[in-house]
Amino acid sequence: MINLWDIVSVFTDVTTILLTLVLLLVIGYVISMRERSGIPPGPPFWPIVGNMLDMRGKFAGKRHKYYAELQAKYGDIFRIYFGDQLLIVLNDFESIEEAFVKQKDIFSTRPLKQLWVVKQVSKIGHGVIWASGQEWKDARRMAIRSLRDLGVGKSTLEERIKDETNIVLDYLSRSEGKPVKVHEIMMKATTSIISTVVFGKRYDYSDPEFVQIIKILEDAFTDMALFTPVHRFPMLRFIPFIASKMLAARNAVLTVEQFVANRIEKRKKVFDKTDIKDFIDVYLDMCANSESSTISDGNTRRAIMDLFFAGSDTTSTTLDWAMLYMVLHPEVQKKCQEEIDSVVGDGRMIDWSDRSKLSYNEATLLEVQRLGNAVPMSLPHTTDKDTIVKGYLIPEGTLVYANLYACHHDSRYWKEPLKFKPERFLDDSGKVSKPPATLIPFSIGPRICAGESLARMELFLFFTNILQRFSVSTSGSEKPSTEGVCGVSMATPEYTIQATPR
Numbered sequence: 266m267i268n269l270w271d272i273v274s275v276f277t278d279v280t281t282i283l284l285t286l287v288l289l290l291v292i293g294y295v296i297s298m299r300e301r302s303g304i305p306p307g308p309p310f311w312p313i314v315g316n317m318l319d320m321r322g323k324f325a326g327k328r329h330k331y332y333a334e335l336q337a338k339y340g341d342i343f344r345i346y347f348g349d350q351l352l353i354v355l356n357d358f359e360s361i362e363e364a365f366v367k368q369k370d371i372f373s374t375r376p377l378k379q380l381w382v383v384k385q386v387s388k389i390g391h392g393v394i395w396a397s398g399q400e401w402k403d404a405r406r407m408a409i410r411s412l413r414d415l416g417v418g419k420s421t422l423e424e425r426i427k428d429e430t431n432i433v434l435d436y437l438s439r440s441e442g443k444p445v446k447v448h449e450i451m452m453k454a455t456t457s458i459i460s461t462v463v464f465g466k467r468y469d470y471s472d473p474e475f476v477q478i479i480k481i482l483e484d485a486f487t488d489m490a491l492f493t494p495v496h497r498f499p500m501l502r503f504i505p506f507i508a509s510k511m512l513a514a515r516n517a518v519l520t521v522e523q524f525v526a527n528r529i530e531k532r533k534k535v536f537d538k539t540d541i542k543d544f545i546d547v548y549l550d551m552c553a554n555s556e557s558s559t560i561s562d563g564n565t566r567r568a569i570m571d572l573f574f575a576g577s578d579t580t581s582t583t584l585d586w587a588m589l590y591m592v593l594h595p596e597v598q599k600k601c602q603e604e605i606d607s608v609v610g611d612g613r614m615i616d617w618s619d620r621s622k623l624s625y626n627e628a629t630l631l632e633v634q635r636l637g638n639a640v641p642m643s644l645p646h647t648t649d650k651d652t653i654v655k656g657y658l659i660p661e662g663t664l665v666y667a668n669l670y671a672c673h674h675d676s677r678y679w680k681e682p683l684k685f686k687p688e689r690f691l692d693d694s695g696k697v698s699k700p701p702a703t704l705i706p707f708s709i710g711p712r713i714c715a716g717e718s719l720a721r722m723e724l725f726l727f728f729t730n731i732l733q734r735f736s737v738s739t740s741g742s743e744k745p746s747t748e749g750v751c752g753v754s755m756a757t758p759e760y761t762i763q764a765t766p767r
């Protein structure tokens with residue numbers, strides 16, 4: 266006969282075993298998460314998820330505000346946990362410089378093994394952004410050479426940017442006072458410029474390939490937040506909603522990779538080493554000269570995707586902030602236009618060579634970058650070995666971010682940091698004095714933005730040529746806010762402009 270007590274005792278045994286196991290796991294976890302002495306201070310954290318849940322509620326889309334609160338409480342260097350991964354944020358210029366410049370050999374690696382999703386998407390190659398060591402040096406050289414050979418600072422690329430500017434100006438003319446979304450049109454323009462750098466040709470905005478690239482770029486930035494927990498908990502990818510988004514993203518990326526691959530194959534047949542026109546030619550030339558053992562078709566495909574990812578949204582978001590500040594500060598807009606009128610007039614387009622004479626415009630763009638912070642944090646870096654920054658231990662394998670936003674809002678470097686004041690960049694003679702070292706929208710150190718010179722040329726030519734032809738104002742009745750939404754880039758709040766011909 267079945268004895269009831271036997272059944273109860275079996276359950277009790279199983280419960281005891283399970284409870285013991287859970288207890289052991291918790292003890293094991295607590296021991297493994299015991300913090301090494303000397304690391305920077307930071308907020309309390311949960312087992313397993315660390316501080317991941319802190320960025321919900323009032324901090325959703327407001328990572329910069331969360332970090333500002335932590336900086337006020339724990340100082341210029343603080344730590345949080347991304348799951349069980351130690352993450353350190355450097356918030357002031359001195360610590361960013363001490364890490365990324367003075368200890369560049371320790372801080373220039375990208376954290377691949379700490380970020381599962383990145384590891385997956387960069388299987389065909391690490392491109393520029395996710396490569397490290399020699400592979401990164403070669404890929405970066407290839408990217409910079411293609412920008413240089415195409416003529417950043419020479420006329421060819423300038424002509425292409427001006428052609429694209431004309432398309433934007435036409436679009437604004439045709440808008441006839443109707444509301445315009447700046448980011449939407451600038452995203453097309455900046456993506457088209459990357460196409461000319463990479464493939465040697467611009468796309469028509471309605472070309473299906475182009476439409477697909479734009480969609481992938483936009484989705485990549487919106488889906489990034491959704492994929493964040495998957496980096497540390499890859500099992501989450503099996504949750505149907507996340508799984509379907511990841512599959513869609515993967516398929517979209519594979520499609521673009523495929524047409525990049527087709528273009529490389531086609532070019533191999535007609536490659537002419539005496540006529541280097543674009544990134545693909547630079548790649549084939551480097552292969553022909555056996556310049557590097559790390560450069561492969563896969564890596565090149567990835568590097569091409571990187572230029573699209575790193576070069577379109579960043580530049581268009583900066584221009585979005587520029588127009589927002591012009592709407593909010595008509596007096597600054599007027600001064601920019603008066604300077605353009607007196608230096609260039611309205612008889613021709615503004616050239617890159619006019620830059621030194623358009624100091625107020627230049628100062629305005631610097632101020633847009635300082636206050637808008639289109640790219641609020643550096644990309645993640647990691648440490649190759651234990652090291653010390655400002656007296657704190659940064660252990661090997663830590664995720665490290667430079668908080669560029671904090672640096673640009675720091676009252677120790679900037680008088681009235683929250684005010685939009687282009688004059689802060691002008692000297693007594695009204696010229697742009699050398700910008701302070703603490704202005705670092707492109708980051709610093711060997712990992713500094715590889716497209717800085719292209720970005721600066723685009724910002725100047727789009728911004729000044731738009732203001733030469735149009736006055737911009739808000740198309741809504743309410744004054745737009747300046748509360749950004751912080752992802753990889755800092756998006757402006759939704760607003761539209763009205764462009765009135767001058």
Ligand code: HEM
Pocket residue numbers: 393394395405408459571572575576577579580583639640642643644645706707708709711712713714715716717719720
């Ligand atoms: C206003 C526009 C732009 C801003 C504010 C910006 C800012 C940045 C920042 C902050 C980084 C991270 C540096 C770090 O991790 O320390 C970066 C990296 C990078 N940017 Fe830009 N960027 C802009 C435009 C561009 C353009 C137009 C391109 C190329 C066409 C580009 C290509 C890259 C690449 C390839 C990297 C990775 C560099 C590396 O890992 O070595 N960026 N950018």
